[in-house]
Amino acid sequence: MLPKLEEKLDPRVKRTRSLILQSFEGLLAEKGFETISVQDVTDKAEINRATFYAHFQDKYELLDRSISLMFKKEIEKRTLNACHYTPDNLRNLILAVCEFLANMHSECAQPHQQFESLTEGTIKKIIFELLSHWLTQTKSKISTDIPATVATWAIYGLASHYSHMKKRPVLDKFVDEALPLVAVNLEQFA
Amino acid sequence: MLPKLEEKLDPRVKRTRSLILQSFEGLLAEKGFETISVQDVTDKAEINRATFYAHFQDKYELLDRSISLMFKKEIEKRTLNACHYTPDNLRNLILAVCEFLANMHSECAQPHQQFESLTEGTIKKIIFELLSHWLTQTKSKISTDIPATVATWAIYGLASHYSHMKKRPVLDKFVDEALPLVAVNLEQFA
DNA sequence: TTGGATCTGTTGGATAAGCAACACTGGAGC
DNA sequence: GCTCCAGTGTTGCTTATCCAACAGATCCAA
Numbered sequence: 001m002l003p004k005l006e007e008k009l010d011p012r013v014k015r016t017r018s019l020i021l022q023s024f025e026g027l028l029a030e031k032g033f034e035t036i037s038v039q040d041v042t043d044k045a046e047i048n049r050a051t052f053y054a055h056f057q058d059k060y061e062l063l064d065r066s067i068s069l070m071f072k073k074e075i076e077k078r079t080l081n082a083c084h085y086t087p088d089n090l091r092n093l094i095l096a097v098c099e100f101l102a103n104m105h106s107e108c109a110q111p112h113q114q115f116e117s118l119t120e121g122t123i124k125k126i127i128f129e130l131l132s133h134w135l136t137q138t139k140s141k142i143s144t145d146i147p148a149t150v151a152t153w154a155i156y157g158l159a160s161h162y163s164h165m166k167k168r169p170v171l172d173k174f175v176d177e178a179l180p181l182v183a184v185n186l187e188q189f190a
Numbered sequence: 191m192l193p194k195l196e197e198k199l200d201p202r203v204k205r206t207r208s209l210i211l212q213s214f215e216g217l218l219a220e221k222g223f224e225t226i227s228v229q230d231v232t233d234k235a236e237i238n239r240a241t242f243y244a245h246f247q248d249k250y251e252l253l254d255r256s257i258s259l260m261f262k263k264e265i266e267k268r269t270l271n272a273c274h275y276t277p278d279n280l281r282n283l284i285l286a287v288c289e290f291l292a293n294m295h296s297e298c299a300q301p302h303q304q305f306e307s308l309t310e311g312t313i314k315k316i317i318f319e320l321l322s323h324w325l326t327q328t329k330s331k332i333s334t335d336i337p338a339t340v341a342t343w344a345i346y347g348l349a350s351h352y353s354h355m356k357k358r359p360v361l362d363k364f365v366d367e368a369l370p371l372v373a374v375n376l377e378q379f380a
Numbered sequence: 381t382t383g384g385a386t387c388t389g390t391t392g393g394a395t396a397a398g399c400a401a402c403a404c405t406g407g408a409g410c
Numbered sequence: 411g412c413t414c415c416a417g418t419g420t421t422g423c424t425t426a427t428c429c430a431a432c433a434g435a436t437c438c439a440a
Binding site: 200202203206237238239240241244 | 395396397398399
């Protein structure tokens with residue numbers, strides 16, 4: 001969650017990675033993840049296939065990094081990355097995760113169960129790191145791992161539930177109802 | 191005016207050229223041509239300056255090729271590149287040139303006299319080639335150089351005049367009035 | 381079962397792009 | 411006059427990307 005220090009990259013590397021990521025995001029909107037081949041990605045990106053493997057192990061790593069970047073962008077847009085724990089920030093975080101997952105379901109073709117389980121860990125990891133960062137901002141010496149873990153799983157669970165609902169309620173109301181249940185575990189850091 | 195045969199270019203070359211051209215077109219909308227440096231172009235394109243010189247002699251060649259591409263795109267959009275001489279196609283061509291020059295004046299910052307004289311030759315060359323192509327489509331053995339030259343200069347002159355008018359008339363009316371004067375020289379090819 | 385077709389990951393050698401340095405030019409200001 | 415600054419072209423060397431080719435995997439149809 002630190003400000004990126006890797007700005008001084010070879011321009012060719014930046015270009016290549018960004019072309020691959022763009023291409024992949026475009027394809028995700030068109031077809032299911034399983035039916036996307038590495039060739040599809042490199043064709044659309046107008047990048048050599050061998051070059052792909054110089055940057056990503058395989059398409060699963062591409063998925064990880066892509067989802068990770070998209071989610072982090074969402075977090076940064078809401079300036080949640082440069083703050084500490086407050087119930088209001090927590091509320092905002094829950095909103096962000098809900099909207100992100102809901103978006104994935106509407107924008108990605110075939111958001112299968114399998115696809116979601118591939119991205120779940122990636123997203124939870126970012127939530128956990130963000131919460132840990134928030135909680136250690138406070139002076140208290142209380143261990144943050146347990147509360148952060150509980151909150152992370154709860155938040156992701158809520159968002160997953162929300163995104164799967166057939167008739168989604170207004171998001172604000174949904175979060176109003178859920179927020180206290182998560183916040184109660186973090187009271188000591190407020 | 192032939193369909194481009196240079197499709198099988200190294201992807202890196204295509205990428206680089208397109209980045210440079212994009213960057214340049216963007217800069218043209220911001221500042222006057224004279225104040226644009228090669229460094230400006232390469233900075234915005236995120237391309238090394240030395241790489242620029244592997245593709246263009248200097249910024250004047252960049253201007254030529256950029257204008258040339260933009261104008262040809264305009265011609266292709268109107269499918270004027272794959273046809274022969276008719277008064278109607280001629281009318282369409284005049285429209286294209288008028289709109290192109292008028293656009294340059296509104297979209298480019300500082301469309302100075304000097305800037306226009308730099309691009310005039312480039313544009314006329316394309317008009318001339320297109321007209322020559324049209325006229326040689328006909329079976330007649332008449333030499334096409336002279337009529338094509340006359341028409342080229344007349345068309346460019348009309349468009350330049352139109353684009354400089356303080357209160358531009360409706361383009362259609364303007365062209366209606368001008369068309370017969372140009373067409374009369376090409377009657378034998380109709 | 382076999383064969384064709386498609387995708388995967390990987391390789392070696394060719395080529396384009398990056399980079400830092402250079403000498404040179406043409407102002408702007410003192 | 412002078413220096414300072416910013417831009418220009420050019421260079422030798424490094425690094426990333428390209429490309430064609432390869433062997434292996436998987437799937438599907440004959």
